[in-house]
Amino acid sequence: MIARLxxxxxxxxxxVVAAILVFWYAMAVHMNSPWQERMNARAELENVPFTEFASQTWAQAKPLLPAPHQILGEVWKATIEEEITSRRSLAYHSWITLSATLLGFAFGTLLGIGLAVAIIHNEASDRSLMPWIIASQTVPxxxxxxxxxxxxxxxxxxxxVPxxxxxxxxxxxxxxxxMVKGLRSPEQIQLDLMATYNANxxxxxxxxxxxxxxxxxxxxMRVGIAISLIGAVVGELSNAAGGGLGVRLLTGSYNGQTIQIWAALLLAAALAATLVALVGVAEKIVLRRMGVAT
Amino acid sequence: MTTVVSAKELSLTFETNDGPVQALSEVSLDINKGEFVSFIGPSGCGKTTFLRVIADLEQPTGGAISINGKTPAEARQNRDYGYVFQAAALLPWRTVERNVALPLEIMGLSTAEQQHRISRTLEMVNLTGFEQKYPWQLSGGMQQRASIARALAFDADLLLMDEPFGALDEIVRDHLNAQLLELWAKTEKTIAFVTHSIPEAVYLSTKIVVMSPRPGRVTDIIDSPLPRERPLDIRETPEFLEVAHRVREGLRAGHSYADE
Structure with a gap:
């Protein structure tokens, strides 16, 4: 166990996680202290001990930088304690984002494969399509x-759908x-072999x-699914009525609800990480079934 | 005697960025049915190119060539030959059995017929019992045997082999050479075999074609006096050494090593 560790x-x-947490809590004290000092001055509190002052900066309702436990608390409250069908539930918003992500990812993968097949089988489409495909990604x-x-x-x-x-x-x-690279990856010797069989x-x-x-x-697909999620979130920013993690980010920033923003961010990151990991699992299974992974 | 491959003044010039390179220059040669013909010479002598022209993988720029009276393209479409490459070129996602089945699938044979031919050809190359193994689970020699089985599976009468044992160590190579002779005797196929090893060429062949580079041309054609039945120790006999000596002379006459 120890050896494994x-x-x-x-x-x-x-x-690394511990270092990030220490840094985060320190930054929270630093960034939230001006507001806390003003509050304490207004309440005529003087000589607040540092430990108490620190815990004050970690417990504000709208902190500049929420402490990690505040974000986790918000995630817990908004996913587990809310009804899943409620518009206040983060699980509900995550599902909206996830469903658009998966649909877009499926379409994108199919479109990508289709274009790659056209490109490798037809020199005209290789020269005419590729510049447009690259140009499409330079548009913000x-x-x-x-x-x-x-x-x-x-x-x-x-x-x-949008x-x-x-x-x-x-x-x-x-x-x-x-896929263009992949479909062109067979070696010449393998293509020669197919030619000797007169394969079509x-x-x-x-x-x-x-x-x-x-x-x-x-x-x-690992790259594709992560940016699919980004695409869905960006799409949600333009339609506040539709719901989704993007809308939680948007309304959070309108209302200065920093904890809500960070909670939505954390969930989006966790969702992306899970999706990428799932593609990795699918890859392992498929390659093992093909016999190429040991 | 039926002629299987007939080349007349065959030439091939590659256009490269450094200008034209003549790979074959007026090569005239007949390969008869049931012969084992070796092509020997240093790198760049055109021996592999000649094999690739027979297989319709390269197009000659001059002269004429026919395979069973047909053009190389027709022969390829008719699957008149099996080709064994320098590397085994097995597909890594297929088991040995499925690799041997590859040409049979492409030809559209029934599953039962495929199974029959797979077990028969794997037995010929002594790979029975390895049907379900993946290529990476086999040694280099076994991989090359699997690729020979694949070339035999669709029963072409002509076998083209391009330095199939070049990457293997001497001991494995001797063993496979003996097996190949057995296989040749059993199946009565015509074999064209490219090599750069003099003992290998002399041991295997009924006819040895000595080639020299720049431009690739035939310098000598030797009909071997050795009997068809050849135990491995035939390589110690005076007849064997005499043929080997003549091959070496032929290579030297082509100045093949003069500038290397």
Whole structure:
């Protein structure tokens, strides 16, 4: 157990977490103290001992920087203690964001694979599509997202679909790039081998190119699912009525509810980490079934 | 005797960035049915290129070549030959059995027929019992045997082998050479075999084609006087050493090592 702690990742990770927490609490005291000093002066409290002053700075209702336990408390309160169907429930908002993320990710992955297949089989589409695909990612998504959400809203398409489209717009890119590389990854000797069998394009694709590209697909999907979540959150910022973690960020900043913002942020980060980890698990399972992972 | 491969004044020039490189220069050669023909020469002599022209993987720029009376493209479409590459080139996500099945799947054979041919060819290369192993679980020699099984599986009469044992150590190579001769005797296939090892060429072949580089051309064609039945210790006999000597002379006559 001790040896495992010493040689594995656990100990280094715990040390880093501890260091971050110490730094965070110290910063909370520092950043929240001006307001606390004014409050104490107004209440005519003098010579407050430092330990008490510190715990005051960690317990404000709208601190500049909430302490970690305040954020965790808010997450607990807003996920476990609220009804899951309530608009005050973070679980409810997380589900809204998650569903748009997953739909957009699925669309984006399919679009990415489709474009990659077109690009590797057709030189004209290689030259005509690739510049546009790259250009699409240089446009700031913060500028496009409101146009998509508001524009589609004007023609009656609201809810999950506009947000999923933004997720798709972001997530197809790593999949195209990864899959073009993956589908082109078979070695010349393997392509020669298929030629000696007089294999047609479809057989070369299904028996050689596609299996070769699978590890590339999973690497792309890991990036794709994380930015899908970002796309969904950005989409939510343009439609405050729709709900989602993005809306919690937005309303939190309108009302100066810093704890609420940080709670939503923490949940979004945890969601992204979980999704990336799930893609990793799927990758392990698929590669093991293919026999290429030991 | 039926001619399987017939090349007449075959030439091939590669256009490279440094200008044209002549890989083959007026190579004329016949390979008859049931022969074991080795191509020997230093790097750049065109021996692999010649094999690739037979297989329709390279296009000649001059001369004529026919395989069973057909063009290389027709022969390839007709799956007239099996090709064994320098590396085993097994697909890592397929078991040995599925790798051997690859050409059979592409040809559209029934599952029962596939199974029959897989077990038959794996037995020929002594890999029975390894059907479910993945390539990374096999030694280099076993991988190359699996790739030979794959080339044999669809029963082409012509086997093209491009330095198949080049990456293996001497002991494994001797063993596989003996196995290959057995296989050749059993199946009566025509084999074209590229190598840069003189003992290997002499031990295996009924006919040895000595080539020299810049440009790639044939300097000598030796019909081996050795019997078809060849135990490994035939390599100590005067007849064997005499053929080996003539090969070495042929290589020297081509000035093949003069500038290396």
């Amino acid at each position: 010493w040689h594995g990742n656990t100990l280094p990770v715990l040390i 998504i913060l500028a496009i997202a409101p146009m998509v959400v508001v524009g589609l809203g004007a023609v009656g398409v609201t809810g999950m 947000k999923a489209l933004i997720s798709m717009y972001l997530s197809f890119f790593p999949v195209v790039v990864g 394009d479809w057989q070369i694709f299904t028996k050689l190119r596609w299996p070769s590209a699978i590890p590339f697909l999973f690497a792309s």
